[in-house]
Amino acid sequence: MSVLTRDEAQARAQLIDVHRYTIELDLTTGDETFESQTVIRFTARSDGSTFVEVKPAELRSVTLDGQPLDPDTLDENRLPLNNLTAGEHELRVQARMRYSRTGEGMHRFTDPTDGETYAYTQLFMEDVQRVFAAFDQPDLKAVFELTVTAPEPWTVLANGITRHDGHGRWQAAPTPRISTYLVAVAAGPWHSIRTEHRGLPFGIHCRRSLAPHLDADADEILDVTRACFDRYHEKFEEPYPFDSYDQAFVPEFNAGAMENPGLVTFRDEFVYRSAVTDTERQTRAMVIAHEMAHMWFGDLVTLKWWDDIWLNESFAEYMGYQTCLEATRFTDTWTDFGVVRKAWGYDADQRPSTHPVAPENVDDTASALLNFDGISYAKGASALRQLVTWLGEKDFLAGINTHFARHKFANATLADFIDSLADSTERDVHAWADAWLRTTGVDTLTPVITGDNGERTLTVTHTGSRPHRIAVGLYDQDLTDEGRLTLRDRLDLDVPQSEPHPIGKRPALLLLNDGDLTYAKIRFDPQSFQALRTGLSGLPDPLTRAVVWNALRDAVRDGELPPTTYLETARAHLPRETDLALVQGVLAFAHTQIADRYLTPEERPAALSTLASLCRDLIRRTEDGDHPGLRLIAVRQFIDVAAHPDTIAAWLADGTVPGGPELDPDLRWRVLGRLAVLGATDEDAIAAELERDPSATGQEGAARCRAALPDPQTKAKAWEAMFTGDDLSNYLFTATAQGFWQPEQADLVRQYVPRFYEDAVALADRRGPAIAEAAGRWAFPAHAVDADTLHLGQACLRDADPIPALRRKLADQLDDLARALRVREA
Numbered sequence: 001m002s003v004l005t006r007d008e009a010q011a012r013a014q015l016i017d018v019h020r021y022t023i024e025l026d027l028t029t030g031d032e033t034f035e036s037q038t039v040i041r042f043t044a045r046s047d048g049s050t051f052v053e054v055k056p057a058e059l060r061s062v063t064l065d066g067q068p069l070d071p072d073t074l075d076e077n078r079l080p081l082n083n084l085t086a087g088e089h090e091l092r093v094q095a096r097m098r099y100s101r102t103g104e105g106m107h108r109f110t111d112p113t114d115g116e117t118y119a120y121t122q123l124f125m126e127d128v129q130r131v132f133a134a135f136d137q138p139d140l141k142a143v144f145e146l147t148v149t150a151p152e153p154w155t156v157l158a159n160g161i162t163r164h165d166g167h168g169r170w171q172a173a174p175t176p177r178i179s180t181y182l183v184a185v186a187a188g189p190w191h192s193i194r195t196e197h198r199g200l201p202f203g204i205h206c207r208r209s210l211a212p213h214l215d216a217d218a219d220e221i222l223d224v225t226r227a228c229f230d231r232y233h234e235k236f237e238e239p240y241p242f243d244s245y246d247q248a249f250v251p252e253f254n255a256g257a258m259e260n261p262g263l264v265t266f267r268d269e270f271v272y273r274s275a276v277t278d279t280e281r282q283t284r285a286m287v288i289a290h291e292m293a294h295m296w297f298g299d300l301v302t303l304k305w306w307d308d309i310w311l312n313e314s315f316a317e318y319m320g321y322q323t324c325l326e327a328t329r330f331t332d333t334w335t336d337f338g339v340v341r342k343a344w345g346y347d348a349d350q351r352p353s354t355h356p357v358a359p360e361n362v363d364d365t366a367s368a369l370l371n372f373d374g375i376s377y378a379k380g381a382s383a384l385r386q387l388v389t390w391l392g393e394k395d396f397l398a399g400i401n402t403h404f405a406r407h408k409f410a411n412a413t414l415a416d417f418i419d420s421l422a423d424s425t426e427r428d429v430h431a432w433a434d435a436w437l438r439t440t441g442v443d444t445l446t447p448v449i450t451g452d453n454g455e456r457t458l459t460v461t462h463t464g465s466r467p468h469r470i471a472v473g474l475y476d477q478d479l480t481d482e483g484r485l486t487l488r489d490r491l492d493l494d495v496p497q498s499e500p501h502p503i504g505k506r507p508a509l510l511l512l513n514d515g516d517l518t519y520a521k522i523r524f525d526p527q528s529f530q531a532l533r534t535g536l537s538g539l540p541d542p543l544t545r546a547v548v549w550n551a552l553r554d555a556v557r558d559g560e561l562p563p564t565t566y567l568e569t570a571r572a573h574l575p576r577e578t579d580l581a582l583v584q585g586v587l588a589f590a591h592t593q594i595a596d597r598y599l600t601p602e603e604r605p606a607a608l609s610t611l612a613s614l615c616r617d618l619i620r621r622t623e624d625g626d627h628p629g630l631r632l633i634a635v636r637q638f639i640d641v642a643a644h645p646d647t648i649a650a651w652l653a654d655g656t657v658p659g660g661p662e663l664d665p666d667l668r669w670r671v672l673g674r675l676a677v678l679g680a681t682d683e684d685a686i687a688a689e690l691e692r693d694p695s696a697t698g699q700e701g702a703a704r705c706r707a708a709l710p711d712p713q714t715k716a717k718a719w720e721a722m723f724t725g726d727d728l729s730n731y732l733f734t735a736t737a738q739g740f741w742q743p744e745q746a747d748l749v750r751q752y753v754p755r756f757y758e759d760a761v762a763l764a765d766r767r768g769p770a771i772a773e774a775a776g777r778w779a780f781p782a783h784a785v786d787a788d789t790l791h792l793g794q795a796c797l798r799d800a801d802p803i804p805a806l807r808r809k810l811a812d813q814l815d816d817l818a819r820a821l822r823v824r825e826a
Contacts, residue, residue, distance in 0.1 A: 002075070002076045002077055002078055003126070003364045003365045003366040004053075004126065004136065004137060004364060004365045005363055005364045006305055006306075006307075006362065006363055006364065007363075009137040009139070009305060010305075011050075012050050012051075012135065012137065012140070013137065013139050013140060014045070015044060015045060015046065015048045015050055015084075016042050016043060016044050016045065016050060016084075016135065016140070017042060017043045017045065017140075018040065018041075018042045018135050018140045018141070018142040019041045019042060019043065019142055019143065020040075020041045020142055020143045020144075020145065021038060021039070021040055021041075021132070021134070021142055021143070021144045021145065022038070022039040022041075022145045023036070023037070023038050023039075023132050023144065023145065023146050023147070023183075024036075024037040024038075024146075024147045024148075024149075025037075025131070025132070025146070025147070025148045025149070025185065026148075026149040027119055027148065027149065027150045027151070027154075027187055028149055028150065028151055028168065029096075031099070031108070032098065032099060033057050033096045033097060033098055033099065034096070034097055034099065034106060034119075035094075035095075035096060035097075036056075036093075036094070036095050036096070036097045036131060036132045036133075037092070037093070037094045037095075038091075038092070038093045038132040038133045038134070039090060039091070039092050040052070040090070040091040040092075040093075040133065040134070040135070040142075041088070041089070041090050042088075042089055042091070042135070043087065043088055043089070044084040044085065044086050044087060044089060045086065046086050047083070047084065047085055047086055048084055049080065049081060049082040049083060049084060050080075050081050050084065050135075051078040051079060051080050051081060052078075052079050052081060052091060052093070052133050052134065052135055053077050053078060053079075053126070053128075053129040053133065053134055053135070053136045054074070054077060054079060054093060054095060054129050054132070054133035054134070055076075055077040055097075055129040055130050056074075056095035056096060056097055057095075057096045057097060057098045058095065058096040059071040059074050059079075059093070059094075059095050060094040060095055060096065061092075061093075061094045062079060062091070062092065062093050062094075063091070063092045064081060064089065064090070064091050064092075065089055065090055066090075069081075077129050079093075079133070091133070093132075093133035095132075095133065097130060097131060097132075098130070099119065100130065101252075101727075101728075101729045101730070102254075102729070102730045102767060102768065102770040102771055103122055103252055103253060103254035103730045103770050104122060104127045104130060104254075104768065104769075104770050105121065105122070105123070105127045105129075105130025105131055106119055106120070106121050106130065106131050106185075107119065107120055107121075107122060107250075107252060107253075109250075109251045109252055109696075109729075111207055111208075111209050111251070111695075111696060112694050112695065112696055112698075112699055113209040113694060113695045113696070114208060114209050116188065116189050116207065116208055116209070117188060118186075118187070118188030118189075118190075118207060118250065118251060119185075119186075119187045119188060120184075120185065120186040120187070120188075120248065120250045120265060121183070121184050121185045121186070122253070122254065122255075122258060122265070123180065123181050123182070123183055123184070124181050124255075124258060125181060125306075125365055125368065125369050126181075126365050127181075128180045128181055128183060131183075131185075134180045135180070136180050136181070137179075137180070137305075138179040138180075138181065138302050138303055138304065138305065138306070138411065139179075139302070139304045139305065139411040140179075140180070141177040141178055141179050141302065141409065141410070141411070142177060142178075142180075143174050143175055143176065143177055144159065144174065144175045144178065144183050145172070145174045145175075146158050146159075146160075146171075146172040146183070146185065147169060147170065147171050147172070148162075148169070148170045148172075148185055148187060149168050149169050149170075150168055150170065150187045151168065152168050153189050154168075154187050154188050154189055154190075155170075155187070155188070155189065155190045155192065155205075156170035156172075156185065156186075156187045157184075157185070157186040157187070157190070157203075157205065157246050157248055157263050158170075158172035158184060158185050158186075158262075158263060159172065159175045159178070159182070159183060159184055159242065159260060159261050159262045159263050160172045160173030160174065160175055160242070160243050160244065160262060161173045161201065161243055161244050170187075173243055175242070175261065175262075176241060176242065176261075176409055177409045177410075178261055178299060178302075178409075179302050182259070182260050182261055182298075182299060182302075183260070184258075184260030184261075184262075184263040184265065186205070186248045186250060186263060186265060188207070189208055190205040190206065190207070190208070190248070191205065191206055191207065191208045191210070191211035191214060192204070192205045193205075193214065193215070193218050193222075195222060197225075197226050197229060197245075198229070198230075198233075200240070200243070200244055200245060201244045201245070201246075202222065202225060202226075202244070202245050202246070203244070203245075203246040203247070204218060204221055204222065204225075204246075204247045204248075204249070205246065205247070205248040205249065206248070206249040206268055206271050207249075207251060207268065209695065210249070210268060210271045210273065213271050213272060213273045214249070214271050217271070217272065220281070220285075221247070221284075221288070223328075224284075224285045224288050224289070224324075224328050225245070225247065225288055225292070227327040227328050228288060228289045228292050228323050228324070228327050228328070229245070229292065230327070231323050231326055231327035232292060232293065232295075232296070232319075232323065235323075235397055235400075236296055236400070236401060236404065237401045237404065237405070238296065238300060238401070238404040238405065238408060240295060241261075241295065241296075241299070241300045241408070241409070242261045242262040242295065242299075243262065244262050245262060245264075245292075246262060246263045246264070247264045247266060247288070247291075248263060248264070248265050248266070249265075249266045249267070249268035249270055249271045250265050250266070250267070250268055251268050251696055251731075252696075252729055252730055252731045253265060253266065253267035253268070254730060254770055255267070256287050257287050257290070257291045258291075259291045259294030259295070259298055259299060259312075259316070261295060261299040264291045264292075266287065266291075269697075270284045270287070273664075273665065273666070273695075273697070274664035274665055274666035274667065275628075275632055275661055275664055275666075275667075276632075277580050277584070277629035277630075277632055277633060278330075278580060278629050279332070279336055279580040279581045279584060279629065281330070282324070282330040282332060282333060282336060283336065285324050285328050285330050286320045286321055286324045286330070286333055286336075287320065289319065289320040289321075289323045289324045289327075289328075290316045290317060290319070290320030291316070291320075293315060293316040293319035293320055293323065294312060294316045296404060297311065297312055297315040297316055297319070298311075298312035298315075298316065300404060300408050300409065301403065301404060301407040301408060301410065301411070301412050302410075302411050302412075303411065303412070303413075304411040304412060304413050305362070305413075306362050306365060306367075306368030306371070307358070307359055307360065307361075307362035307368070307414075308358060308412075308413055308414055309368065309371050309372065309376045310357045310358050310376050310380040310414075310437070311412065311413075311414065311417060313372070313376045313377050313380060314357060314376060314377065314379075314380025314381050314383065314384055315380075315384065317341070317377045317378065317380065317381035318380075318381040318384040318385060321333040321334060321336075321337050321381065322385075332542065332579065332580075332581060334516060334543055335542045335543045335546045335579060335581050335582065336581040337378075337381070338516045338543065338546040338547065338550060339546050339549065339550070339581050339582055339584075339585035339586075340581065340585055341374075341377065341378040341381070342378050342382060342516070342519070342550065343550060343553065343585075343589075344374035344377070344378045345374040345375060345377070345378030345379035345382060345519070346374075346379075346442055346521070346550075346554065347374060347557075347816075348373050348374035348375050348378075348379070348812075349374070349375055349379055349440065349441060349442050350441070350442060351811070351812050351815045351816075352811060352815055353370070353808055353811050353812055353815075354375065354440045354441065355371060355375060355440060356375075356437060356438050356439055356440055357375060357376065357379055357380045357383055357436070357437045358414045358433070358437040358438060359371065360438070366803075366804040366805075367804065369769060369804070369805060370804060370805065370808045379519060382518070382519035383436045383437065383519060385517060385518075386436070386468070386469065386517060386518045386519060387429075387432065387436070389469050389517045389518070390427070390432070390467075390469045391421075391425055391427060391429070392425075395421075395424050395425040395427075396421070396424075398424035398425075399417075399420045399421035399422075399423070399424040399425070399429075400420070402420040402421075402423055402424060403416065403417055403420035403421075406420060414433065414437065418430055418433050432467075435465065435466045435467060436466055439465060439466065441464065442464070442519070442520060442521050443462065443463060443464025443465070443466050443468070443519075443520040443521070444462075444463040444464060444520065444521045444522070444523065445460050445461070445462060445463075445468065445470070445495060445512045445513065445520050445521070445522050445523070446460065446461045446463075446512075446522070446523040447459075447460055447461075447472075447510050447512055447523070447524070447525050447528070448460070448461055448525070449503070449506060449510065449525055450500070453505055453506055454504065454505050455502070455504075456502070456503050456504065456505065456506050457500035457501060457502050457503065458472065458491075458493075458500060458501045458502075458503050458510065459497065459500045459501075460493065460495050460496075460497060460512060462495050462496055464520070466520075467494065467495065467496070468494070468495040468513075468518040468520060469492070469493075469494055469495075469517065469518065470492075470493050470495060470512060470513045470514075470517060470518050470520075471490050471491065471492060471493070471513070471514045471515045471517060472490065472491040472492075472493050472501075472503075472510065472511065472512055472514060473487060473490050473509070473510070473511040473514030473515075473544060474487070474488045474489045474490070474491070474503060474504075474507040474509075474510060475487055475488065475507055475508055475509040475510075475511065475531070475535075475539070476488050476507055476508050477508045477531070477535070478538070481538065482534065482535075483534060483535060483537070483538045483576075484535065484538035484540075485508060485509055485531065485535040485538050485539050485540075486540070487540060487541075488507060489503075489504075490514055490515075491503070506527070507528075508527070508528070508531040508535070509524075509528045509531040509532060509535065509539075510524075510525060510528050511524075511528070511544065511547060511548065513547055514544055514547060515543060515544070515547075516543055516546065516547050521551070521554045521558075522547070522551050522554075523551065523555070523560075524551065532548060532569075533569065533572075536548055536549075536569065536572075536573045537572075537573035537574075537576040537577055538576075542578075542579035542581075542582060545577070545579065545582055546579075546581075546582060549582060549585070549586055552566055552569060553566070553589055556593075556594065556598065556823065557819060557823065559822055559823055559825075559826030560826075562826075563594040563598040563599055563607075563823065564599075564603075564607075566589075566590065566594060567590055567594060567595075567607055567610050567611075570586050570587070570590050570611075570614065571610055571613070571614050574586060574587070574614055574618070575614065575617040575618060575621060578627075578630070580629045580630060580633060583618070583630060583633050583634075584633050587611065587614075587615075587633065587637045590607075590611055591608075591611055591637065591640060591641055593820075594607060595607035595608055595611065595641070596743050596782075596783060597782065597783070597785050597816075597820040598820055598823045598824065599824075600824060601743065601746065604743060605643060608641045608643050609643065611637065611641045612638060612641050612642065612643070615634045615635075615637045615638035615641070616638065618630060618631070618633070618634035619631060619634045619635065619638065619657075619659075622634065623659050625660070628660075628661070631660070631661065632661060635657055635661065635667070636667070636670060639667075639670050639671055639674050640670070640674060642674055642678070643678075644678070645674075645675050645678045645680035648671045648674060648675065649671075649675060649680060651663060651671060652668065652671045652672065652675070665693045665695070665697065665698065665701075666697070668689060668692075668693070669689070669693070669697075669698070669701030669704070669705070672685065672686065672689055672701070672705050673701070673704050673705050673708055673739065676705045676706075676708040676709050676710075676739070677708045677710070677742045677744055677745070678744070679709075679710045681705070681709075682709070683706070683709070683714075686702050686705045686706055687702075689701070689702070689705075690702040696731070699732065699735075700731055700732060700734075700735035701735070703732050703735040703736045703739065704735040704736065704738050704739035705739060706718065706736075706739065707735075707736045707737070707738075707739030707740045708739035708740070708742060710742075710744075710745050710748055712748065715740065715748065715749060715752070718736050718739070718740050719740070719752060719755075719759075721736055722736050722737060722740070722763075722775075722779060723759040723760070723762070723763050724759075726766060726767060730770055730771065730774060733771060733774055733775075733778075733779075734774050734778050737774065737775070737778035737779035738778055740752075740779065741779075741780075741781050741782065741783050741784075742783070743783040746783060746784070749781070750784075752781070753781045753784050753788075753789055753792070754792055756779065756780065756781055757792055757793060757795075757796035757800065757810075758796075758800070760772075760775045760776070760779065760780075760802070760806060760810075761796065761800045761801075761802045761806065763775055764802055764803045764805065764806040765803060768803075768805075769803070769804075769805035772802075772803055772805040772806040772809070773805050773806075773809055775806065775809075776805070776806050776808070776809020776810055776812075776813060777809055777813075780809070780810070780813045782813065782816075782817070785817060785820045785821060785824070786821075787821065789817060790814060790817050790818055790821065793810055793813070793814040793817070794814060796810060797810055797811060797814070
């Protein structure tokens with residue numbers, strides 16, 4: 001499929017102005033395809049030629065101003081419109097389109113629990129062409145009128161309020177002017193909960209088989225939705241710009257959620273069918289807030305071209321965390337951001353594939369798709385948090401509201417946004433943007449303490465080019481508790497400094513970036529590091545502890561701190577940690593990176609034993625039932641690191657962990673997956689568990705367990721399913737890949753390591769970017785940390801010409817592999 005270049009988009013936007021789409025979709029014509037009819041009314045500003053995009057199974061007919069065009073002129077996904085005359089035009093396109101199993105275009109899913117079928121759209125970037133013909137670029141906004149014919153028991157949701165005429169036809173209210181990629185349809189026998197807020201219809205929707213679980217959480221979901229909606233109306237002068245607000249939890253969704261105006265789609269794992277921690281509930285609340293922020297950042301005002309992805313994602317990321325903190329019961333958001341999202345940004349920014357938050361050279365849509373990463377989300381949100389710290393929230397919000405007023409229902413660029421900010425402050429925001437948004441890499445801040453005791457001064461050495469406004473925490477040893485550090489003072493500091501800053505007597509711990517207000521790696525002076533060895537868990541604020549844990553993580557990754565020291569620190573301090581996000585984040589890094597990659601295979605068993613012992617301590621500590629989330633994290637991690645099957649097999653047989661929790665479906669599949677890795681279960685047990693839980697999640701659990709069995713024939717079958725056949729959906733492909741590679745089975749799967757590169761390239765060519773991304777992320781042999789694997793991958797990138805989505809994932813995986821080798825050597 002031809003990708004759209006920026007030059008082509010600019011030329012088309014200069015030639016035409018699009019007014020209205022009238023779209024009719026018929027979802028009653030079979031399991032493989034659906035019918036699509038599109039009428040596009042547009043104006044040519046001058047005589048000229050252009051093209052419209054469509055990717056049909058069959059292009060039935062095309063007429064332009066009543067005159068037929070030859071469908072055979074379709075070239076891949078482009079239908080030429082030659083010799084347009086200046087003035088009004090009407091284009092009609094009738095086509096038969098394919099349903100998707102990869103989460104792109106019109107995805108169709110049949111629920112194995114009850115046999116009910118659902119279809120929904122994901123039209124991001126350039127997948128609208130899989131559903132209807134369109135001038136597919138973000139700056140050709142138009143009004144969309146949509147009619148959908150669906151099986152009579154179904155409900156159809158869309159961007160606007162839908163009306164059912166009683167004959168399977170659903171008419172959606174016309175939208176305001178929006179971009180093509182934001183059009184949305186979700187059709188099926190939805191279980192719906194509807195309400196009103198501030199005069200607008202609100203709804204939440206899921207598959208019927210998930211109805212009891214949505215019902216159980218409906219109050220929480222709607223409370224968060226209403227609270228964020230109200231908070232945004234306090235922040236933003238422009239009111240919510242659409243006629244309703246529906247949130248549909250849909251199956252096999254590739255992203256976390258999608259900000260379709262009036263119809264946000266979420267992955268339906270957010271409808272929890274098993275026990276979850278409060279941090280996971282907080283994540284769901286944050287995603288609700290994130291997607292709602294997009295109604296303004298992205299939908300009301302939309303990027304002009306894909307080089308300004310950050311105008312959508314960085315803002316929604318920042319607003320999601322901040323507004324969730326301000327408006328809901330979830331007040332630990334920035335700790336979770338620091339542990340999970342910020343680490344994602346730091347990792348991405350240190351790879352060869354890094355790019356500025358606001359890159360200047362995004363030449364086509366294939367390149368743009370690669371930039372939906374930890375930089376556009378986490379680094380961008382971190383930059384905005386630093387901007388608010390430097391600028392002040394009042395001026396920041398004033399600039400945002402100016403931006404909305406100037407560009408509502410239109411498109412904008414970085415320059416437009418910076419101009420709006422500049423009109424609201426006397427600070428030089430243009431220079432700030434150049435330093436923060438046009439540069440790459442992570443700065444490093446290191447404290448240097450000089451002077452005599454009682455008259456110490458602080459100088460921060462700065463590797464990098466960005467200015468930073470940070471807080472510096474000065475902590476003293478608690479005289480009554482050796483394991484506690486107490487805050488003496490928190491200093492505000494601008495880096496680079498004009499002169500050393502006096503700090504009085506030397507503190508036990510001096511912590512740069514206390515409060516995590518900037519985006520930079522930090523280091524410790526030797527005395528502060530020693531204080532942390534005994535006092536980390538005694539720091540009073542979880543966000544302070546998150547800054548410390550991130551610094552230790554960075555030091556391991558940079559080869560400056562032995563991985564075993566990180567494990568020892570975790571072993572000493574996690575048993576006393578109370579913050580769920582911190583416990584989860586530290587355990588995950590210790591297991592998946594340190595034990596599985598940074599330590600050698602010979603060192604791994606001892607690391608797993610340390611982690612198992614740590615989890616046992618947490619389980620013992622939570623026997624009183626007062627900390628169910630902490631206990632759930634410990635139980636999950638104990639299962640994942642179990643080196644022997646006896647204990648977890650007994651849990652599965654009994655259906656419970658002694659003292660709780662009972663094993664719900666997710667925990668049962670987790671135990672069975674680990675038993676499969678250890679060779680302590682078989683196909684009969686997997687089949688029995690699938691009969692017990694035949695849901696979509698159960699199907700994925702069974703695929704994961706089967707792929708994990710240490711049996712040559714089973715491995716061969718799993719490999720064939722992933723790389724030879726094209727029947728696996730995006731979720732079943734991912735589940736199979738997650739089970740296939742196991743460090744315990746390195747010898748068994750060794751032959752597949754070189755095969756991965758050739759087979760992944762062919763797979764990506766056949767099945768496209770979504771499966772390519774899944775293959776690069778989940779099917780990559782990450783356990784194989786050796787020079788041979790690195791060289792094979794480098795040869796693939798050099799010689800095999802993988803599609804951009806796979807090339808990017810492989811480049812990142814190989815850089816992580818090279819880093820793991822450097823950590824081992826250090």
